[in-house]
Amino acid sequence: MEEPAVVLVVDDVKTNLLIMTKCLKDQYQVWTADNGESCLSAAKRRPDLILLNVVMQNMDGYQVCRQLKADTQTTDIPVIFVIDKDLGDEHKGLELGAVDYITKPLHPAIVQARVSTHIQLKQHRDKLKFMALHDQLTGLYNRHFFAERALQSLSSMMRHDTELSMVMLDLDGFKKLNDFNGHHVGDLVLQAVAKLLQDSFRKEDLVARMGGEEFVILMELGLEEACDKVEQVRSKLQQLKPIGIEVTASFGLVGVSVDNAEFSHLLVLADEAVYKAKADGRNCIVCYQGGNYVTLDNS
Numbered sequence: 001m002e003e004p005a006v007v008l009v010v011d012d013v014k015t016n017l018l019i020m021t022k023c024l025k026d027q028y029q030v031w032t033a034d035n036g037e038s039c040l041s042a043a044k045r046r047p048d049l050i051l052l053n054v055v056m057q058n059m060d061g062y063q064v065c066r067q068l069k070a071d072t073q074t075t076d077i078p079v080i081f082v083i084d085k086d087l088g089d090e091h092k093g094l095e096l097g098a099v100d101y102i103t104k105p106l107h108p109a110i111v112q113a114r115v116s117t118h119i120q121l122k123q124h125r126d127k128l129k130f131m132a133l134h135d136q137l138t139g140l141y142n143r144h145f146f147a148e149r150a151l152q153s154l155s156s157m158m159r160h161d162t163e164l165s166m167v168m169l170d171l172d173g174f175k176k177l178n179d180f181n182g183h184h185v186g187d188l189v190l191q192a193v194a195k196l197l198q199d200s201f202r203k204e205d206l207v208a209r210m211g212g213e214e215f216v217i218l219m220e221l222g223l224e225e226a227c228d229k230v231e232q233v234r235s236k237l238q239q240l241k242p243i244g245i246e247v248t249a250s251f252g253l254v255g256v257s258v259d260n261a262e263f264s265h266l267l268v269l270a271d272e273a274v275y276k277a278k279a280d281g282r283n284c285i286v287c288y289q290g291g292n293y294v295t296l297d298n299s
Contacts, residue, residue, distance in 0.1 A: 008043065024112065040067055065096045083104070158258070196240055254288045
């Protein structure tokens, strides 16, 4: 069951907070903040929507909204202004990036309807964003997003002199598996492999499905540590046996250096290493090191 959406209600009048909380508590998780600073702090925890009163002491709603929209962490959180009917400045709020406004005195049905509309719109946008960045079958990042993030990581490595390694893996005999068992079984195997990869690497590592039965991981590790990590994954995969089917993969591992810190070149090196792993008997790791491809002993 999905967790209910989170609405952050911001007002420096306690009665208004209670009224809005009462309107929404049966459908949503409701957080409250009684001033602008508290709102900015709570917004870092990523609520789904903010109901923001315009007239507040010290920092008014317009000032809060400007800061929310200026911060990359909070800029995409929809804001609905709560405004006095006689204030008559709705246009200003919309120009600042608010998605809607509600006038006082508050009517529960209006509050619920406006919040519901914008929660649904946000959930739809989030779903579209997820689909644009992720592989639909496995839920891993897709090739497009991996390429974009890899370029950022390579640039950061060059600036800060950090370590990176890339590993590509291709499932062994996957076409035969599909032909013999059917594509629905192949899909289940791919999902199981994806989950293993997701669970095996750290949050700071980037795991993606490149297409078909090919996956790639960018690790914030030096080559020696990366070798140990990839061997652990190779062994886990061999033992996985999703729906009773033995699955192995051929791995190509490349340590990133100033000489090869170009994304397309890294992919070529990793792909060639995978090709050699296939030629060397499959279910093994080939490491590109110092201009040479070395097959690691997995005994």
